[in-house]
Amino acid sequence: MPWWSWILIWVALGACTLLVLMLGGIYLFRKGVAVMRGAGEALDQVAARPARTATADDAALAALAPALAGPRAPGSAVFADPAQMRREYEEGRERRRLARRDRRVARRRERGQMQSLSDLGLN
Template sequence: MPWWSWVLIWVALSACTVTFLVLAGVYLVRKGLALMRDASAALGEIAERPPAAEGPAHDHEASPSRRAPGSAVFADPDLMRREYEEGRELRRLSRRDRRVERRRLRGQPQSLHDLGLI
């Protein structure tokens, strides 16, 4: 094989490498710009939202008997058990109410147990 064929092989390999790197760079720049556009749009939507209403977001957080973290260590075990069971029942009823409402909105049949008929 003559010496100039090696030069042609290396020139072709180098050209392919440079072409690949340029195309990969263009691809990454375009994806990065699209990401920045989406992030800008999302931040714009967040900025346009009114501030959240004051107060807790969940019903179980609204109870006045909400204790500070760690206070259960020194509390009466019977009282803590009763509060836990009451909270568990409130959460169960809340889930049932949401399920009944969701099924009503979708036009799905209701469970007799959910309606309190069983």
Template sequence: MPWWSWILIWVALVSLSLLFFVLMGVRLFRQFMATVKELGEAGDKLTSLPVAAAAYAWAAGPVPDAAVVGLAPGTAPFAPPHQVRHDYHASKEARREARRQRRVRRKTERGQPQSLRDIEFR
């Protein structure tokens, strides 16, 4: 094998490896730019949500108890702890009352006697 064939082989190997690295770099750059674009779109969606404005609604002043049955989803980390605790207990009591009313209605429909704890004394 003549000496110049080794030069051709090495030139071909080096050029193919450089071509491979350039193509991989272009592919990596395009994937990175697509990721940045998606992150930007996600950021735009998050900033345009009406929940972001509701997160700071508690700072405007006191909210009546009837309106505070629950915060908008995703706003609990930004609300004061006593507000979240109050909302939790209010929604828990509302679920309990709804279950009691369903139980009373069901027993009334079946003609069964009511439990003393289900009778309202109010």
């Protein structure tokens, strides 16, 4: 193979590499423009949507908020009495267990399924 064939091979490889890079750049640019166009349309739809007003559900959630937050503020357990924290943890665990049982009994009642004796407190 003559010496100049190596030059032709490397020039062809370089040209193909540049072509692939340019086509990839054009592809990415078009995809980016499409994403920006879609984001602009989504922002326009959000801006055109009317503001949400307070509903009865919001009032119910606001009334439930203290019960959901628990008796303590976050981070206060660091300075609390360990025995009291243990009692609160066990009480919360029992409340969650009973709530799961109540949901399970209600779900089975809705579906017409048989109830577990332990769920009904008969076992």
